[in-house]
Amino acid sequence: KAGVTQTPRYLIKTRGQQVTLSCSPISGHRSVSWYQQTPGQGLQFLFEYFSETQRNKGNFPGRFSGRQFSNSRSEMNVSTLELGDSALYLCASSLGPEGRYRPQYFGPGTRLTVL
Amino acid sequence: GDSVTQMEGPVTLSEEAFLTINCTYTATGYPSLFWYVQYPGEGLQLLLKATKADDKGSNKGFEATYRKETTSFHLEKGSVQVSDSAVYFCALSSDANFGNEKLTFGTGTRLTIIP
Numbered sequence: 225k226a227g228v229t230q231t232p233r234y235l236i237k238t239r240g241q242q243v244t245l246s247c248s249p250i251s252g253h254r255s256v257s258w259y260q261q262t263p264g265q266g267l268q269f270l271f272e273y274f275s276e277t278q279r280n281k282g283n284f285p286g287r288f289s290g291r292q293f294s295n296s297r298s299e300m301n302v303s304t305l306e307l308g309d310s311a312l313y314l315c316a317s318s319l320g321p322e323g324r325y326r327p328q329y330f331g332p333g334t335r336l337t338v339l
Numbered sequence: 340g341d342s343v344t345q346m347e348g349p350v351t352l353s354e355e356a357f358l359t360i361n362c363t364y365t366a367t368g369y370p371s372l373f374w375y376v377q378y379p380g381e382g383l384q385l386l387l388k389a390t391k392a393d394d395k396g397s398n399k400g401f402e403a404t405y406r407k408e409t410t411s412f413h414l415e416k417g418s419v420q421v422s423d424s425a426v427y428f429c430a431l432s433s434d435a436n437f438g439n440e441k442l443t444f445g446t447g448t449r450l451t452i453i454p
Contacts (some may be wrong), residue, residue, distance in 0.1 A: 329385065
Protein backbone atom coordinates (compact mmCIF):
# COMPACT_ATOMS: atom_id res chain seq x y z
CA LYS A 225 0.00 0.00 0.00
CA ALA A 226 1.44 3.36 -0.98
CA GLY A 227 2.30 5.80 1.77
CA VAL A 228 1.31 9.41 2.20
CA THR A 229 2.49 11.49 -0.72
CA GLN A 230 3.08 15.22 -0.75
CA THR A 231 3.69 17.52 -3.68
CA PRO A 232 5.76 19.40 -4.40
CA ARG A 233 8.71 18.30 -2.28
CA TYR A 234 10.47 21.64 -2.53
CA LEU A 235 9.14 25.13 -3.16
CA ILE A 236 10.72 28.56 -3.26
CA LYS A 237 8.50 31.63 -3.06
CA THR A 238 8.92 35.32 -2.33
CA ARG A 239 7.26 37.37 0.36
CA GLY A 240 3.69 38.33 -0.40
CA GLN A 241 3.04 35.42 -2.71
CA GLN A 242 0.68 32.58 -1.95
CA VAL A 243 1.31 28.85 -2.11
CA THR A 244 -0.73 25.65 -2.27
CA LEU A 245 0.57 22.32 -1.00
CA SER A 246 -1.01 18.98 -1.77
CA CYS A 247 -1.33 15.77 0.21
CA SER A 248 -2.65 12.35 -0.81
CA PRO A 249 -3.37 10.10 2.16
CA ILE A 250 -2.90 6.37 2.41
CA SER A 251 -5.68 4.57 0.59
CA GLY A 252 -8.64 4.12 2.94
CA HIS A 253 -7.52 6.83 5.34
CA ARG A 254 -10.11 9.54 5.79
CA SER A 255 -8.43 11.91 8.21
CA VAL A 256 -5.68 14.27 7.11
CA SER A 257 -3.70 16.52 9.44
CA TRP A 258 -1.12 19.17 8.67
CA TYR A 259 1.89 20.18 10.76
CA GLN A 260 4.54 22.85 10.43
CA GLN A 261 8.10 21.99 11.43
CA THR A 262 10.68 24.71 12.08
CA PRO A 263 13.97 24.68 13.98
CA GLY A 264 12.69 27.31 16.40
CA GLN A 265 9.13 26.16 17.08
CA GLY A 266 9.44 22.45 16.41
CA LEU A 267 6.39 20.55 15.23
CA GLN A 268 3.15 22.47 15.46
CA PHE A 269 -0.34 21.33 14.54
CA LEU A 270 -2.04 23.36 11.83
CA PHE A 271 -5.40 21.67 11.23
CA GLU A 272 -7.15 18.39 10.66
CA TYR A 273 -9.80 17.38 8.14
CA PHE A 274 -12.20 14.50 8.07
CA SER A 275 -14.94 13.97 5.49
CA GLU A 276 -14.19 17.35 3.93
CA THR A 277 -14.74 19.13 7.26
CA GLN A 278 -12.15 20.86 9.40
CA ARG A 279 -12.47 19.27 12.83
CA ASN A 280 -9.59 20.84 14.68
CA LYS A 281 -7.40 23.87 14.18
CA GLY A 282 -4.13 24.96 15.70
CA ASN A 283 -3.02 28.41 16.67
CA PHE A 284 -2.08 29.85 13.29
CA PRO A 285 -3.24 33.04 11.58
CA GLY A 286 -6.01 33.02 9.02
CA ARG A 287 -3.46 33.17 6.22
CA PHE A 288 -3.18 29.42 6.68
CA SER A 289 -6.13 27.51 5.33
CA GLY A 290 -6.91 24.09 4.01
CA ARG A 291 -9.50 21.89 2.49
CA GLN A 292 -10.22 18.26 1.85
CA PHE A 293 -11.79 16.71 -1.19
CA SER A 294 -14.24 13.85 -1.45
CA ASN A 295 -11.42 11.42 -2.23
CA SER A 296 -9.73 12.47 1.07
CA ARG A 297 -6.91 14.30 -0.70
CA SER A 298 -6.11 17.57 1.01
CA GLU A 299 -4.55 20.89 0.16
CA MET A 300 -3.27 23.64 2.36
CA ASN A 301 -2.86 27.22 1.28
CA VAL A 302 -0.75 30.00 2.72
CA SER A 303 -1.49 33.49 1.49
CA THR A 304 0.66 36.60 1.76
CA LEU A 305 3.78 34.64 2.58
CA GLU A 306 6.15 35.88 5.25
CA LEU A 307 9.79 34.95 5.82
CA GLY A 308 8.76 33.12 8.98
CA ASP A 309 6.60 30.75 6.97
CA SER A 310 9.73 28.99 5.74
CA ALA A 311 9.37 25.49 7.12
CA LEU A 312 8.85 21.83 6.42
CA TYR A 313 5.12 21.20 6.07
CA LEU A 314 4.12 17.68 6.97
CA CYS A 315 0.90 15.93 6.14
CA ALA A 316 -0.30 12.92 8.11
CA SER A 317 -3.18 10.56 7.52
CA SER A 318 -5.07 8.14 9.71
CA LEU A 319 -8.13 5.97 9.46
CA GLY A 320 -10.33 8.51 11.21
CA PRO A 321 -12.26 9.16 14.36
CA GLU A 322 -13.34 5.63 15.19
CA GLY A 323 -10.72 5.46 17.87
CA ARG A 324 -8.07 7.74 19.24
CA TYR A 325 -5.61 4.87 19.25
CA ARG A 326 -5.13 4.96 15.54
CA PRO A 327 -1.71 6.37 14.77
CA GLN A 328 -0.96 8.92 12.14
CA TYR A 329 1.31 8.19 9.21
CA PHE A 330 3.38 11.02 7.84
CA GLY A 331 4.43 11.98 4.37
CA PRO A 332 7.95 13.17 3.45
CA GLY A 333 6.94 16.82 3.69
CA THR A 334 7.13 19.89 1.48
CA ARG A 335 10.09 22.15 2.16
CA LEU A 336 8.93 25.75 1.66
CA THR A 337 11.49 28.53 1.46
CA VAL A 338 10.28 32.13 1.46
CA LEU A 339 12.76 34.71 0.16
CA GLY B 340 -2.97 22.49 27.86
CA ASP B 341 -1.17 19.43 26.65
CA SER B 342 2.61 19.43 26.60
CA VAL B 343 5.53 17.04 26.10
CA THR B 344 8.97 17.58 27.58
CA GLN B 345 11.84 15.72 26.03
CA MET B 346 15.44 15.23 26.97
CA GLU B 347 17.59 17.90 25.38
CA GLY B 348 20.01 16.76 22.75
CA PRO B 349 22.10 16.16 20.94
CA VAL B 350 22.96 12.73 22.25
CA THR B 351 26.08 10.98 20.99
CA LEU B 352 26.74 7.33 21.80
CA SER B 353 29.09 4.62 20.67
CA GLU B 354 27.72 1.65 18.77
CA GLU B 355 26.27 -1.07 21.06
CA ALA B 356 25.74 1.40 23.92
CA PHE B 357 22.50 1.53 25.92
CA LEU B 358 20.11 4.31 24.98
CA THR B 359 17.60 6.19 27.09
CA ILE B 360 15.73 9.27 25.89
CA ASN B 361 13.52 10.76 28.58
CA CYS B 362 9.99 11.99 27.89
CA THR B 363 7.41 13.35 30.31
CA TYR B 364 4.00 14.74 29.54
CA THR B 365 1.13 16.84 30.80
CA ALA B 366 -2.32 16.08 29.47
CA THR B 367 -5.96 15.96 30.42
CA GLY B 368 -7.56 12.57 30.68
CA TYR B 369 -5.76 9.50 29.44
CA PRO B 370 -3.60 10.27 26.41
CA SER B 371 -2.13 7.87 23.92
CA LEU B 372 1.64 8.14 23.70
CA PHE B 373 3.93 7.76 20.70
CA TRP B 374 7.53 7.84 19.64
CA TYR B 375 8.26 9.00 16.12
CA VAL B 376 11.64 8.97 14.35
CA GLN B 377 12.81 11.31 11.60
CA TYR B 378 15.74 10.40 9.38
CA PRO B 379 17.55 13.16 7.46
CA GLY B 380 15.46 14.59 4.65
CA GLU B 381 12.42 12.48 5.49
CA GLY B 382 9.09 12.78 7.24
CA LEU B 383 8.19 11.20 10.55
CA GLN B 384 7.91 7.46 10.99
CA LEU B 385 5.92 5.92 13.81
CA LEU B 386 8.34 3.93 15.96
CA LEU B 387 6.05 2.67 18.72
CA LYS B 388 2.92 3.51 20.69
CA ALA B 389 1.12 2.84 23.96
CA THR B 390 -2.51 3.58 24.62
CA LYS B 391 -3.02 2.98 28.35
CA ALA B 392 -1.11 2.91 31.61
CA ASP B 393 1.54 0.17 31.95
CA ASP B 394 1.38 -0.63 28.24
CA LYS B 395 4.79 -1.29 26.70
CA GLY B 396 5.32 -0.32 23.09
CA SER B 397 8.16 -1.98 21.22
CA ASN B 398 9.61 -2.03 17.73
CA LYS B 399 13.04 -2.63 16.15
CA GLY B 400 14.61 -3.20 19.56
CA PHE B 401 13.22 0.04 21.00
CA GLU B 402 10.87 -0.02 23.99
CA ALA B 403 8.88 2.49 26.01
CA THR B 404 6.49 1.94 28.91
CA TYR B 405 3.52 4.20 29.67
CA ARG B 406 3.97 5.25 33.29
CA LYS B 407 0.94 7.16 34.48
CA GLU B 408 2.23 7.64 38.01
CA THR B 409 5.29 9.51 36.75
CA THR B 410 3.64 10.79 33.53
CA SER B 411 6.57 9.43 31.57
CA PHE B 412 7.24 7.46 28.39
CA HIS B 413 11.01 7.02 28.20
CA LEU B 414 12.50 5.45 25.07
CA GLU B 415 15.13 2.72 25.56
CA LYS B 416 17.24 0.45 23.42
CA GLY B 417 19.74 -2.06 24.70
CA SER B 418 22.32 -1.85 21.92
CA VAL B 419 22.23 0.99 19.41
CA GLN B 420 23.51 0.84 15.85
CA VAL B 421 24.83 3.49 13.51
CA SER B 422 21.58 3.19 11.55
CA ASP B 423 19.67 4.45 14.61
CA SER B 424 21.10 7.93 14.11
CA ALA B 425 18.08 10.19 13.67
CA VAL B 426 15.87 12.66 15.50
CA TYR B 427 13.39 11.12 17.92
CA PHE B 428 10.10 12.78 18.88
CA CYS B 429 7.84 11.92 21.78
CA ALA B 430 4.19 12.79 21.16
CA LEU B 431 0.77 12.46 22.71
CA SER B 432 -2.81 12.41 21.54
CA SER B 433 -4.97 13.65 24.34
CA ASP B 434 -8.16 12.06 25.54
CA ALA B 435 -9.60 15.55 25.55
CA ASN B 436 -9.32 15.44 21.81
CA PHE B 437 -11.16 12.16 21.50
CA GLY B 438 -12.06 11.65 17.92
CA ASN B 439 -9.68 14.37 16.83
CA GLU B 440 -6.27 13.67 15.53
CA LYS B 441 -4.10 16.42 16.96
CA LEU B 442 -0.66 15.30 18.10
CA THR B 443 1.36 17.33 20.56
CA PHE B 444 5.10 16.83 20.07
CA GLY B 445 8.19 17.26 22.16
CA THR B 446 11.09 19.26 20.78
CA GLY B 447 12.91 16.22 19.47
CA THR B 448 16.22 14.62 20.46
CA ARG B 449 18.96 14.26 17.88
CA LEU B 450 20.81 10.97 18.31
CA THR B 451 24.17 10.26 16.70
CA ILE B 452 25.78 6.84 16.95
CA ILE B 453 29.49 6.61 16.23
CA PRO B 454 31.12 3.34 15.11
